Amino acid sequence: MTNVDAGIVSAGKTVLAGGTRFIPSWDSGITYNTGTAAGASGISPDGGCIITDIDKPVVLLGDFGNWFERSKPQYENLPASFFYDVKTSGARGNGRGDDTTAINAALQAATSTGKVTYFPH
Structure with a gap:
């Protein structure tokens, strides 16, 4: 961040103070921290902590040109039956309900028939 009033604001409340600083990673939501977050351990019910010591592959560090990216697959050439x-x-x-069993069965069926698994909206 460079000279910002508030880094993150949620529901009108500042959850991350502004200023000028580098934030390695941000965590929000209900999380369980084991002391790896700056000044945090235990359960964080309303979220919001800076994560400082996440192991990252060397290729992701430093120059922003080293980020791995991949386009989403496009299926315009596949018929609906696929x-x-x-x-x-x-x-x-x-x-x-719990759809775990049905989803696993669908993934296995799609894999065994060489099809693409589809999750409708």
Whole structure:
């Protein structure tokens, strides 16, 4: 950050003070910290801590030209029959049930038939 009033503001409350400084990583949400976050350990219910000692591959450090990136796959050349819908295996996706078994079955079925697994909205 360079000369900012507030680094992160949520619901009108400043969760990360501004200023001029480098932030290696930021963590937000309900997390369990084992002392690796600056000044934090235990459960952080409202989130917001700076992570200082994450192991990163050497190629990701330093020059920003070393970031790995990959385009999202495009499937415009595949027919609809080449996709395996997870709902075919019984996934409901309604937010109330556990679809783990159905999703695993769908992933196995798609893999064994050489299809692309599709998760509908």
